[in-house]
Amino acid sequence: MTQSIRKVVFPVAGLGTRFLPATKASPKEMLPVVDKPLIQYAVEEALDAGMKQLIFITSVSKRSIADHFDKNAELEAELEQRGKKALLETVQKIVPDNVSCIYIRQPEPLGLGHAVLCAKPVVGDESFAVILPDDLINGGEKGCLKQLIGVNEQQGFGVLAVEKVVKEETNQYGIIGSNPLFDRVSKISDIVEKPAPEDAPSNLAVVGRYVLPGKIFHFLENTPRGAGDEIQLTDAIATLLQSDSMLAYEFKGKRYDCGSKLGYLQATVEYALEHEELSDGFKRYLQTLCPTLS
Ligand code: G1P
Numbered sequence: 001m002t003q004s005i006r007k008v009v010f011p012v013a014g015l016g017t018r019f020l021p022a023t024k025a026s027p028k029e030m031l032p033v034v035d036k037p038l039i040q041y042a043v044e045e046a047l048d049a050g051m052k053q054l055i056f057i058t059s060v061s062k063r064s065i066a067d068h069f070d071k072n073a074e075l076e077a078e079l080e081q082r083g084k085k086a087l088l089e090t091v092q093k094i095v096p097d098n099v100s101c102i103y104i105r106q107p108e109p110l111g112l113g114h115a116v117l118c119a120k121p122v123v124g125d126e127s128f129a130v131i132l133p134d135d136l137i138n139g140g141e142k143g144c145l146k147q148l149i150g151v152n153e154q155q156g157f158g159v160l161a162v163e164k165v166v167k168e169e170t171n172q173y174g175i176i177g178s179n180p181l182f183d184r185v186s187k188i189s190d191i192v193e194k195p196a197p198e199d200a201p202s203n204l205a206v207v208g209r210y211v212l213p214g215k216i217f218h219f220l221e222n223t224p225r226g227a228g229d230e231i232q233l234t235d236a237i238a239t240l241l242q243s244d245s246m247l248a249y250e251f252k253g254k255r256y257d258c259g260s261k262l263g264y265l266q267a268t269v270e271y272a273l274e275h276e277e278l279s280d281g282f283k284r285y286l287q288t289l290c291p292t293l294s
Contacts, residue, residue: 004050004153005050005051005126005127005128005129005149005152005211006050006051006052006053007051007052007053007055007119007122007123007126007128007129008046008049008051008053008054008055008128008129008130008131008145009055009057009115009116009119009123009128009129009130009131010029010039010042010043010046010054010055010056010057010130010131010132010133011057011106011112011115011116011130011132012027012029012039012056012057012058012062012065012133013057013058013059013062013105013106013109013115014028014059014109015109016028016029018259018260018261019031019261019264025061026061026064027039027061027062027064027065028134028259029042029062029065029133029134030064030065030068031258031264033136033258033264033267033268033271034268034271034272034275034278035275037068038133038134038136038258039065039068039133040068040094041133041136042131042132042133042136043069043094043095044143045131045137045139045143045144045145045146046129046131046145047095047096047099048143048145048146049129049143049145049146049148049149050146050149051099051129051145052098052099052100053099053100053102053122054069054095054099054100054101054102055102055104055119055122055123056101056102056103056104057104057105057106057115057116057118057119058103058104058105058106059105059106059107059109065103066101066103068094069094069095069101070101072091075091076088076091076092079091102122104118104119104121104122105118106118109230110225110230110231111225111226111228111230111231111232111233112132112230112231112232112233113220113223113230113231113232113233113234113235113236114220114230114231116130116212116216116220116233117217117220117221117231120217120220123214123217124214125214125215125217126214127152127158127211127212127213127214128211128212128214129145129148129149129209129210129211129212130208130209130210130212130233131145131208131209132207132208132209133208133258134208134257134258134259135207135208135209135255135256135257135258135259136255136256136258136267137161137207137209137251137253137254137255137256138253138254138256138270138271139251139252139253140252140253142252143253144161144207144209144251144253144255145209145211147161147249147251147252147253148160148161148209148210148211148249148251149211151185151211151247151249152211155185155247157244157245157246157247158210158211158212158213158216158237158240158244158246158247159210159211159246159247159248159249160176160188160206160209160210160211160237160246160247160248160249161206161207161208161209161210161248161249161251162176162204162205162206162207162248162249162250162251163204163205163207163250163251163255164203164204164205164250165203165204165205166203167197167200167203168197169205170194170195170196170197170200170203170205171194171195171196171197172194172205173194173205173206173207174191174192174193174194174205174206174232174233174234174237175191175192175194175195175200175201175202175203175204175205175206176188176189176190176191176201176202176204176205176206176248177189177190177191177201177202178190178202178204178248181247184249184250184251184252185247185248185249185250186204186247186248187245187246187247187248188237188241188245188246188247188248189201189241190238190241191206191234191237191238191241192234192238193226193227193232193234193235194227194228204248204250206234206248207251207255209251210233212237213240213244215240215244216233216236216237216240219236219237219239219240220233220236222239223235223236223239254270256270269286273286
């Protein structure tokens with residue numbers, strides 16, 4: 001029987017240079033998509049998947065992330081006094097009482113693999129999840145991490161969320177080689193970080209959701225710097241594959257690459273179109289820009 005996964009790591013130490021100057025003094029993970037910061041979508045997906053310990057790997061100038069998930073007594077008192085009940089509830093329920101937030105500093109920007117390794121003292125040798133908040137995933141009824149955990153619970157192996165990308169973009173992702181097992185699930189045979197299209201084992205790209213066994217830390221500790229002179233999670237997974245099976249799962253849902261301005265704008269438009277209060281007004285506005293929009 002597999003043990004339940006309750007710990008999730010959010011690597012949020014990156015500088016976010018692609019969004020400068022917006023991210024000069026504010027973390028990229030705090031960029032809002034409509035009315036919630038990106039990191040809150042990631043946390044909601046983790047809570048929906050049953051996570052109880054949220055482990056944030058942070059760095060300097062990321063304090064507002066911790067503030068966002070902390071109680072703001074002054075704000076709550078003010079909302080209470082003004083009778084703004086709905087808003088009060090919105091800010092109070094961001095993190096339920098039975099869930100804890102843990103913040104660990106990554107002292108140097110040594111890469112995603114190193115960031116994940118920083119969680120070792122809290123995770124220990126248990127299996128755990130990783131969510132990269134840049135990849136915003138609308139999984140519809142079942143969040144992407146919940147889908148992955150379902151596969152892990154059934155099969156008992158680590159699982160990576162993957163999606164097909166165009167061949168020219170393989171150099172932006174971890175790319176897997178794999179053998180199909182059954183619907184949406186395949187067994188990973190190979191994984192390479194950001195290969196050139198001609199060297200890529202396929203066009204199946206790893207997106208920012210992972211379920212990993214605790215022994216990945218051992219491999220991370222022994223992983224030399226790789227692509228971009230950084231310690232790559234992908235390289236540690238490649239070593240793990242020599243002794244352990246890992247699965248890839250083509251998740252259901254839509255991913256927005258919110259690490260890029262275009263992906264971020266696409267997410268903003270589509271989440272606004274689905275937003276309870278904004279949907280109708282925003283659609284009418286878009287129709288004035290593009291009269292053929294249905
Ligand atoms: C990271 C990982 C890469 C993965 C990608 C998903 O890359 O290293 O393997 O495919 O996230 O978004 P980054 O986007 O941080 O360069």
